Structures are given as C-alpha cells and as structure tokens.
Amino acid sequence: MPETFWSFERLGVLDKMRNSDFIKKLSVQFVSHSGKESRPFFFEKHDPRENSQIWQVERGAFDQMLLDNAAEKGAQCRDKTRVTTVTFEGDRATGVELGLEDDRMQHVAVRVVLDATGLSAIIANRLKLKQEYISPFENCGRPAV
Ligand SMILES: Cc1cc2nc3c(=O)[nH]c(=O)nc-3n(C[C@H](O)[C@H](O)[C@H](O)COP(=O)(O)OP(=O)(O)OC[C@H]3O[C@@H](n4cnc5c(N)ncnc54)[C@H](O)[C@@H]3O)c2cc1C
Numbered sequence: 001m002p003e004t005f006w007s008f009e010r011l012g013v014l015d016k017m018r019n020s021d022f023i024k025k026l027s028v029q030f031v032s033h034s035g036k037e038s039r040p041f042f043f044e045k046h047d048p049r050e051n052s053q054i055w056q057v058e059r060g061a062f063d064q065m066l067l068d069n070a071a072e073k074g075a076q077c078r079d080k081t082r083v084t085t086v087t088f089e090g091d092r093a094t095g096v097e098l099g100l101e102d103d104r105m106q107h108v109a110v111r112v113v114l115d116a117t118g119l120s121a122i123i124a125n126r127l128k129l130k131q132e133y134i135s136p137f138e139n140c141g142r143p144a145v
Pocket of ligand 1: 001083116120122
C-alpha cells in the first residue's frame with residue numbers, strides 16, 4: 001500500500017491527497033479465515049520514509065480527483081461514457097465504440113487502446129485471455145480468478 005504514494009507523486013496529486021478529508025492510514029491488520037487478527041503492521045516500522053503514511057480513500061471522491069487531475073494536465077476526459085466494443089484490424093486494436101450519455105454511439109479511431117476496465121476486462125474477455133488462478137494462500141477451496 002505505501003508504494004502507491006509514489007504513483008500519487010508521479011500523477012501530481014500528492015498535495016490534493018494531503019489537503020483532502022481522506023483518513024490517514026498508518027498501519028493494517030490481517031484477519032485469518034478463522035477470524036484471528038494479526039498484530040497491527042505499522043508501515044513506518046517497515047520503511048520509515050514519507051510514504052509510510054497513506055490514505056483510506058472514499059472511492060467516488062478519489063476517482064473524481066484523478067479524473068479532474070487528468071483533465072487539468074491536458075487529457076481529454078469523457079465521463080458517463082461507456083466503451084461498448086474495442087474494434088480490431090487483424091490482431092491490433094484500432095478503435096473503440098463509445099456509448100454516450102444521450103444514447104448515441106460514436107466510433108473513435110486510436111493508435112493505442114489501454115484496457116483499464118478492471119474486472120470488466122473488455123479485451124481479456126474478448127480474446128479469452130483470462131485464466132483461472134488458484135492462490136497458494138487460498139485455503140477455503142474457492143478459486144480466485
Ligand atoms: C469493497 C472493496 C474494497 C477494496 N479495498 C481496497 C483497499 O483498501 N486497498 C486496496 O489497495 N485495494 C482495495 N480494493 C481493490 C481495488 O479497488 C482494486 O484492486 C482496484 O480498484 C483495481 O483497479 P483497476 O484500475 O484495475 O480497476 P477499477 O478500479 O475497477 O477501474 C475500472 C474502471 O473502468 C470503468 N469501466 C469498466 N467497464 C467500462 C466500460 N465498458 N467503459 C468505460 N469504463 C468502464 C469502471 O467504471 C471503473 O471506473 C478493494 C476493492 C473492493 C471491491
């Protein structure tokens with residue numbers, strides 16, 4: 001978790017995080033499957049640099065902060081817009097179909113498509129790249145994907 005600090009620094013949002021109302025996070029505790037709690041793991045004891053204090057974010061506010069920051073830094077951002085299809089020429093992704101807020105569709109040709117759709121994993125699903133992964137730490141018999 002503390003390593004995320006340097007990503008915030010690279011993105012230029014450290015000051016916004018410091019000035020935010022997000023709760024400061026100094027440590028974590030781990031809870032086993034049986035409910036047993038570990039002793040608190042204080043980041044500072046492990047690595048006493050400034051990144052030993054991070055934040056517990058409220059997801060909506062945090063996402064908005066990142067979106068606004070990208071726009072401030074010159075990215076063309078579209079909110080309330082859904083990628084419905086990634087279009088391919090051969091094995092190269094060359095564009096996206098967008099579902100706009102007013103239900104219109106728009107095709108955008110691009111040089112590079114970076115799929116950051118999280119669990120939706122549009123490209124990985126289309127190309128059937130997902131593999132079942134069984135964590136060595138998973139002992140309740142349920143595979144994590
Ligand atoms: C309840 C919960 C608590 C968590 N707590 C923590 C925590 O304390 N610390 C921690 O490090 N991690 C935590 N995680 C995990 C963390 O949230 C994820 O690992 C991380 O968000 C994954 O990032 P991502 O960018 O891959 O995907 P996401 O953050 O899921 O981002 C995907 C984005 O793509 C958008 N999207 C999806 N499909 C489309 C589409 N077709 N068109 C346009 N946009 C689309 C989504 O709206 C979303 O904004 C938690 C997760 C959950 C569910």
